[in-house]
Amino acid sequence: MLRTTASNLPKLAQSFFFHTSFSKSTLSSSSSSSSSSSSSTFLQSIPESEAKLIVNPLYHFLPQNQNPFNIVELVSSHLKTNNPRLALLQSHIKELIPHLGHRQISKILLRCQSNFVSALAFFNWVKYDLDIRLSSHNYCLIIHILAWSRQFPLAMKFLSELIELSKDVSSSEDVFQNLVLCTEHCNWNPVIFEMLIKAYVKLDLIHESYWSFKKMVKLGFVPNVIACNCILNGLAKMKSDAQCWELYEEMGRIGVHSNAYTFNILTYVLCRDGDVNKINGFLEKMEEEGFDPDVVTYNTLIDSYVRRGRLEDAFYLYKIMYRRGVMPDLVSYTSLMRGLCRLGRVREAHQLFHRMIDRGMDPDVVLYNTLIGAYCKDGMLQEARSLLHEMIGIGIHPDSFTCRILVEGYGREGRLISALNLVVEIQKLGVTVAHDIYKYLIISLCREDRPFAAKSLLERILEDSFQPDSDIYNKLIESFCRSNNVSEALLLKLEMINRNYKPTTDTYKSLIHCMCEINRSVDGEGLMVEMVESEVIPDHEICRALVNGYCKEGNADKAESLLVSFAKDFQFFDSESFNSLVKVYRDVGNETKLMELQDRMLKAGFLPNSLTCRYIIHGIWKSMRLNKQRVQTVAV
Known part of the structure; x- marks a missing residue:
């Protein structure tokens, strides 16, 4: 949870806006009333459906349901009934609907903020039934109301929607600023600002999440470690290593205690850099702070060593894991086996595979694919085929990748008929054969000057909704022409045209x-x-x-x-x-x-x-x- 309380927010908000170059007049107007603050927080390029100016005093002589001054009261009263029927209300005040603008919507939301069901029903009614384009201020209010009522999934939904609107509409729109402004007028839960960070990360707006974190810190908020880790993970995936370390240092400065997940993210960043001394130093610091490397840490390090061809170091860590009571998992074995296979040591990889099974672990399709691919690469197709039957026998379904590596392995050896038989066999098991595998087989048959076999395969798979491209037709035509079967080639050209190629x-x-x-x-x-x-x-x-x-x-x-x-x-x-x-x-x-x-x-x-x-x-x-x-x- 954030450590700043709601009672401190107005003063903090003023400090924030001072630092972000907001004028004093803007601040004073934002604190005077909800209607004045909303004018500065609308989504910039969304056309505002502001209420028509009410200047005629004769409106007071109109019936209640025709007096524009009464629209907020009428809607609010209706929402407070046990079973509000907004469609009925819409027909009752249809002449007042044009006067329902962003300010009036905000006032109504504030009046029913203690009942999130009514507030949400009103918000959706305005958005979908009345088709009014809501302002940023309207969105922020419903988000705060839902978060205060602990309706976090709904709050996250509208928060993500607001971010998308702000992103598409205006680069100057500041969602964080607007959320802070609205806290002066409604109940709010500080967790909303952590949710903002997570929403930005979910939408791949990593830098926006990072800058929201910095604004939060400036206002005195202390987000929890989960929110910080979300940003850290996003920055790591974007390879923004410098910002990763800046964030880590800032976490320490404001008192956010790192956890194992934090250290694993930073270990991944260090492994990408490849500086062994830095990695060792960081692991020592991790242990000093009371965190022992877990299986994720070791897997990150092992994978890094394997990628750099340092297989001995990877196996050294594998042995250290057992000594420290950390059991290697499928990821550990997959990385080590992949490293052995890359060096052509397939037999050793297979032995490690059996050792893993002897230790009570169940292999998955990825592990089998690693071995099958290595055997196919070395032309050991019989061993690869045996592994295929083995995995089927223990109930592991081969996937499209299994099919591809086997078919290409047979193709490299010039055994395309065996590859075709394999495809039929795998299809019978219910495995969907990818279209690129069929394309590979057709083109390979054409290269071997077997156009009739290629065409026969094409005709068969056309029944399974396969859509051949122009490249397949060109290869077939070329192959028929090389064997001087020009009549077949001309028929294919006609078929090609009929398919709009x-x-x-x-x-x-x-x-x-x-x-x-x-x-x-x-x-x-x-x-x-x-x-x-x-x-x-x-x-x-x-x-x-x-x-x-x-x-x-x-x-x-x-x-x-x-x-x-x-x-x-x-x-x-x-x-x-x-x-x-x-x-x-x-x-x-x-x-x-x-x-x-x-x-x-x-x-x-x-x-x-x-x-x-x-x-x-x-x-x-x-x-x-x-x-x-x-x-x-x-x-x-």
């Missing part, structure tokens, strides 16, 4: 390559036109495949036309495609056509390289040789 450059590249390979370059060119119409830009490899395809089919004119078109439309000047065309004319041995081609290509922007020159020289030489042979034949 746009074929990519890789999709078309595989198909065009295959078409050109099987002497269907015209169809390949048709696919190229289709991809351009779909705003997918071809690349050099597609250009090369089409030019080579036409050259292989003996259609040099079409190859040249396509090459020029690529240069003109896409600025592709592919030397390899140019040389393929030159090679065709070289093989014919027509010197004139070869030189004419060279001239046309130069005009189109193609520059010859060393291979081009070699082809041309060889073509001219071949042409001269053919001419000489013809002359000799005529002479004979």
Whole structure:
């Protein structure tokens, strides 16, 4: 519990606001009445539903349920009845609802603060039924009322809601300040400020929780060690080590006694730093203050040593635990076994596993996964499979990770059929196989040029709501194309489009390559036109495949036309495609056509390289040789 009493708060609050640069006029107005204080505590960007100005004295001549001056009294009186029906009240005072503003809401909450049920019913009625956007002051009042009535879960709910609103609405909104202001007008429980710290931590607003702690200390509050540990743990997870030590020192200064949890958090921080001397010094200080390291402390240290490859030090601590009467738990053994497995000492890890069981501990799926993963990594799949059957036999269900490491282990050994059988076996046990495992198997089968097996697997798992992505389709199409099964590849492209996946450059590249390979370059060119119409830009490899395809089919004119078109439309000047065309004319041995081609290509922007020159020289030489042979034949 906080040690500052409620009677001391107004003076402390004034001191707080003086230090936070609030003017004297603001302070005086905040202490004069609840209505004036609320004006400075509204959520800044939430539109205020302030009551309309009441300036007409003739309102007093109106019926009671139409006089705006009576709205607070009417609602408060209704809430004090044994069974308040707010829907009935709403119809009775419907003409006064527009006059129900933030000030009136605060006054009504204060009047029924001794009955949290009525206060909560009114708050929810205003918020949900009347759809009035409540002010920070309204929220703070209901939070204090609920905390005073020891309705802590509800208070925490609204406190978290207020923090979210303040965070989203205004960076200048200070929830702590507003809570302090409201303590002058209602009953309050100091524990609310510890709850504020916990709410900030729960919402991952660690720095806000830290600054709230500092404000509390400035006002004279002394939060308990649990609240301090919440901040400390949050700072440690954020790697704000300097602030961790600042908080720890401040805890000592204001008299908050650390507990084992405090020391374990700070041990974790030190282990991350890796300074062994600091760690040892801190453990000595911990023992001087009467705290013996517990299993969490030792586990933190063992895990730190394992991560740094200092396995001997980790095992030394493991032995010390027994000497000091601290029994290692599953976390201890998991860390040590993981360290052994990383160094390839799987057999020793397995022996430690059996030692743990002999000491009466029950292994879990994490421990089994550690060993199975290590055996799979070393290619010892039979041992891994035996462990799988062992864990199933003692009632431990393999999880998705177990499946993944085994499937990938079989995949690395090229035993994909065994991996598929394993998946079926695990599925029968009711284990949900993750989609990425199926993707791994399909792509692995494609890489092994077994597209029909991959497609069969895809068709089977589609029945289990599996959603293949474009990468799977591309790999399947590529694999079918490598085996020249272009009809299957085209069907997959159509299925891909039907599933609203746009074929990519890789999709078309595989198909065009295959078409050109099987002497269907015209169809390949048709696919190229289709991809351009779909705003997918071809690349050099597609250009090369089409030019080579036409050259292989003996259609040099079409190859040249396509090459020029690529240069003109896409600025592709592919030397390899140019040389393929030159090679065709070289093989014919027509010197004139070869030189004419060279001239046309130069005009189109193609520059010859060393291979081009070699082809041309060889073509001219071949042409001269053919001419000489013809002359000799005529002479004979």
